[in-house]
Amino acid sequence: MLNYPRVAIDFMNNDHAEFVALRKHLLDLLHMGADHTQVDAMLDQLLEHTRRHFTEEEELMLSVQFPPYPMHKGEHDKVLADMVSRIETWKVTRNAKDISSWLEHAVRDWFVNHVSSMDFVTAAYIQARS
Ligand SMILES: [Fe+2]
Structure with missing residues (x-):
């Protein structure tokens, strides 16, 4: 389980829970050696989810003229x-070890850190x- 705080806005908490579930699903697929097409579809879903979530946060920040907007948007x-x-x-290399390790470590660290700092304050x- 990932250890991250709840923030003051509900849709953000819901999106964070969805992100955690998508990441877990992807790791499960990769560990069981699932078909590339299945992994591709989930990765596309993760990207689409993240893009949409970031856009919603950014629109909200702009609507209240959040001063550190450029920093949050930059990240x-x-x-x-x-x-x-x-x-x-x-999609080119099909290196399951690399993409698993990225999801396992870099994505986890970034997510926990981002939610605990920028999202929490925002x-x-x-x-x-x-
Ligand atoms: Fe954010």
């Missing part, structure tokens, strides 16, 4: 670019102003 952009390139690499700021 979203960096994470999305990394995710896109990892998925592209997987949600508290937005909630206090709505």
Whole structure:
């Protein structure tokens, strides 16, 4: 289980739980040696989920003129670019060990860290102003 805090905005908590479930599902598929097409579909879903979630957070931040918006948005952009390139690499190399290790470690560390810091502070700021 990933250890991360609840934040002050409900849709963010729901999205975070969904992200955790998608990551777990992907790791399970990879560990059981599932078909590439199944893994591809789940990776696309993870990317789509992340893109949508980031956009929603960003729209909310803009609507309340959240001062550290550029910093938070910058991290979203960096994470999305990394995710896109990892998925592209997987589709070329089909290296299950690499993509599993990325999901297991880098994605876990980024997620826990991002939710505990940026999302936590952002949600508290937005909630206090709505
Ligand atoms: Fe965020």
